[in-house]
Amino acid sequence: MTAQIPAHKKAKGLPRGNVRPAKDLCSDCGLCDTHFIHYVKEACAFLNQQFDQLETRVHGRQRDLDQEQEMYFGVHQKMVAARKTEPIEGAQWTGIVSSLACKMLEEKLVEGVVCVQNSPEDRFQPMPIIATTPAEILAARVNKPTLSPNLTILEQIEQGGFKKLLVIGVGCQIQALRAVQDKLGLEKLYVLGLPCVDNVTRAGLQKFLDTTSRSPETVVYYEFMQDFKVHFKHEDGSTETVPFFGLKTNQLKDVFAPSCMSCFDYTNGLADLVVGYMGAPFGWQWLVVRNETGQAMFDLIADQIETQSVDSKGDRRAAVQNSIPAYDKGVTLPMWAAKLMGVVIEKIGPKGLEYAKFSIDSHFTRNYLYTRRNYPEKLDAHVPAFAKKIVSQYKLPED
């Protein structure tokens, strides 16, 4: 009897540069570069929103919309603020992600780690790989703040004989991964998720750097931080900060990828463990343990981190409501007003989990308006129930 060949093996990935099935909404997750394009209609986060089914499959249940914390941050068992006691030089924050990935490899829990290095010519050009040594993982530290086709490695999983794998990735990559996970021939998959918002193409990133930084060509790192400022680090080690409210949003309003303008998976709801910063005090990382697998991952890194409980201060609602029209239209304040507003909001504004909710509310309302305006026929099916409930707390402008 001959073994049945899975249907997807007969499919062929699209060459780079060809239009993808999701067209303008493609986030370049990489799925369509591989024969797993066979599943794109079900798997693509922008063609088929299926949070309820995937949350149930991965975590055993959907998020509870009657509990505010779950509605915002997804299914979880625990949230903490943490930082490495010995931070990794050159990591995005303190290097919890890279350290955990190295540990999982060293402990032989996995044979490979999907992560994103940069191309030899360009520090921000993403180059996804399956790392099989700690050195390769460490070479992937720090964000490449651009759309990254992480799932281009899917065919290499079988070719390389990988049975136990850790995948590090952002929401759109993880949604597609979860949809095809059973077809990958893996015995165990671990998913370490990063929160993600407002991503850009490599060209879009250049425009952002050119309009925002005093020295775009020397930027080695940047982050939108909890103090309402963008922090840039330069090659010479100097830091530059620009207040959020002073960003040239009139020039930048088309810079974000359409996929990111219509994304509602900011906090990576389908990962086992999420490592970001948005719910933590300034300088700390924010860890969300979603299920037992995530707890096992957390335990592995416990002796390398110090932790504190997450906190919440302030009330975001009026600030979100008042900024909806300006955010939607991309209004830019003069720099003196932006700095003043930054100082005031940092003193009295939302902190900890309330800051995370401020950011989620601001992005979800903006993205809801964007989707309603540009893809009205998709709006109802594409926006998940938790995002509809979050957006419904605000009064939105009529178009």
Ligand SMILES: Cc1cc2nc3c(=O)[nH]c(=O)nc-3n(C[C@H](O)[C@H](O)[C@H](O)COP(=O)(O)OP(=O)(O)OC[C@H]3O[C@@H](n4cnc5c(N)ncnc54)[C@H](O)[C@@H]3O)c2cc1C
């Ligand atoms: C595009 C992007 C946007 C983000 N936005 C937010 C946000 O709004 N709020 C928040 O709380 N956190 C956000 N994060 C997560 C945060 O910036 C840190 O990456 C996270 O806290 C881990 O820090 P670290 O020092 O432990 O990571 P490191 O040890 O430096 O490791 C960074 C890891 O990121 C992976 N990576 C780099 N670029 C990409 C990419 N383009 N796609 C997928 N994986 C990548 C690398 O493989 C590496 O393993 C974002 C991350 C990315 C990549």
